[in-house]
Amino acid sequence: MEHQSVQLFTRFKLTQARYKSKIDWLFHQFPAFQKQGGIAYKPGLSHTKKLLNHFNLDITKLKAVHIAGTNGKGSTCSFLSSLLTEANHKVGLFTSPHIFDFRERIRIDGAMITQTEVLDYIEDVQALKLDFKPSFFEITFVLAVKHFLDQGCDYCIFETGMGGRLDATNVLQPVATAITNISRDHTEFLGNTPEAISKEKAGIIKANTPLFIGKKEAHSFPIFESKSKKKDAILHVNQNQYPFEGLPKYQKENFNLALDLFDFLSKRKSHPDNVEKALQHLEQNTGYGLRLECVAESPKLYLDVSHNDVGIQKSIEYAKNQTKGKLYIIFGGAKDKVYSDRTLEVLDNTQSSLCLFSNPRSKSKEDWENVIRLLENEIPVFSNLREATAQIKSKLSEEDTLLITGSFFLISDYKPSFW
Known part of the structure; x- marks a missing residue:
């Protein structure tokens, strides 16, 4: 029994060391915005599409929701994911960045992707004979797609990395898109004005796919409205005013936007019990935390x-x-x-x-x-x-x-x- 315990402990330590080695490779082999900042930013979708093809992943099989915005997009993703989980759906959630463990970025019903799956995938990427160098974010996004397809998720909620139009996640063909709010951030890539940034975020709007926004902002709404008309995408402005206790005002806006999305996906109004459970079990369902x-x-x-x-x-x-x-x-x-x-x-x-x-x-x-x-x-x-x-x-x-x-x-x- 003691010998078996020693063997298990040794195996665990070896797995941990191997996992750390592969994550270090992932961060250092390819640019990662989390480590390097702007030099890691690789706009465009061609690398992502090639990587998806290498792994024979059919992105059209995902029932995806794609969410962009300057502030609140990660919160909105987590709120929506928790609402869907409480409604007995199997929900994939892709957010960034991580805080403690790389695997925080990829979850199903709150459970992080396993170390074994990450290790196997990175080794597969290392073995590919690529004629291009995908970025850290592109590699990570494709891993999320693979994981969600392998596990048969009912819904998959994706947060954009930066911007929208040229973000790796924009290869998605979602059932709905959402944009939280717009303010100045990453101006060296997205533009120096809220209007310029809004045009980049509006890049996620897809033909005949509804767009949900939290509120009408003077600098962004005309851009979203115009793009939605061109794409025949119905534009929904949040009308929910659910009476929350204990959430900051700005988080109430994010949760109400998530409720709008949930009502659309489930084709029914949210039941108060489901809403309360989604908030009560938010960390369990999504890993969401450390945001105030x-x-x-x-x-x-x-x-x-x-x-x-x-x-x-x-x-x-x-x-x-x-x-x-x-x-x-x-x-x-x-x-x-x-x-x-x-x-x-x-x-x-x-x-x-x-x-x-x-x-x-x-x-x-x-x-x-x-x-x-x-x-x-x-x-x-x-x-x-x-x-x-x-x-x-x-x-x-x-x-x-x-x-x-x-x-x-x-x-x-x-x-x-x-x-």
Whole structure:
């Protein structure tokens, strides 16, 4: 019995080592936006189509929902997935980026793809004689398609990686598309104005396929309306106003959009029991978490992955409204991020600290010092999240709140032992 336990443990350790080796190869062999930023961006659909053909994958067999937007697209994907799971459907969910484990990107009813499936697939990719170099995202997307087809999913919910028109996911032939909201992000690829970005996002609109949007925005609605007419795609503007408890205002908008999609897919109005269960079992059904999640009380600790101006400002506003005492912020950012005057003003007028993270895309101390020169107040810069959390926690009263925000990468450095 003891010998068998040793064998199992040894086999487990070998699998873990092999898995880590293959994931490292995946990150380093091909560009990955999560590690390298803009140089990893490969717009266009030809590589994705070729890779799908190499694996003989028929994308038309997926009953897919394709969701784009600047903020809220990942939340909307997760909300819709949970609603469908609670309605007894088998649901594939593809989102990005991951926080702790690559497999978070690909789930069915909340269960991550297995290490064995990832290992086998990467080895198959390594064995292919390709005349092109697919990107990390293209490889990962095709793995999701393969997994969902192999497992016979009823519905598959896909979040775009960046933009829409030239995103790898845009090879999908979905039964519905959705766009959450539009603001400035990834401007070096998608354009410098909300209108230009809207045109890129509108690229996911398909012929005779309904488009769902959360609300009419002056800079984006005329573009979506025009493109929908050209494509004979019926445009639905969200009308749901479900009375939620405990969700931030902006998340209510995302959930109501998900409800619109669910009602269309199921051809019936959502039952209140199904809605409540979808929210109650959200993490179990989708793995969704760490998007403005309160993980401790007295004092409160919020972990949040907002990483552009609009999302960051909304998270700070929400956290301020939830605290009885002072709000403290630990803020991290990627090297290529430029923040608006409004975001800098909010940080300048809050008990804020800046923090580096372990991912190579982190702003350096010198980068942050250049930002600080634009502010009125001196803001400390910490070299790692453990140090920042320890120092700030020592200052907090039971009525205070600490918000850690600004980047997926900063949150991925957090460990419960820090608190």
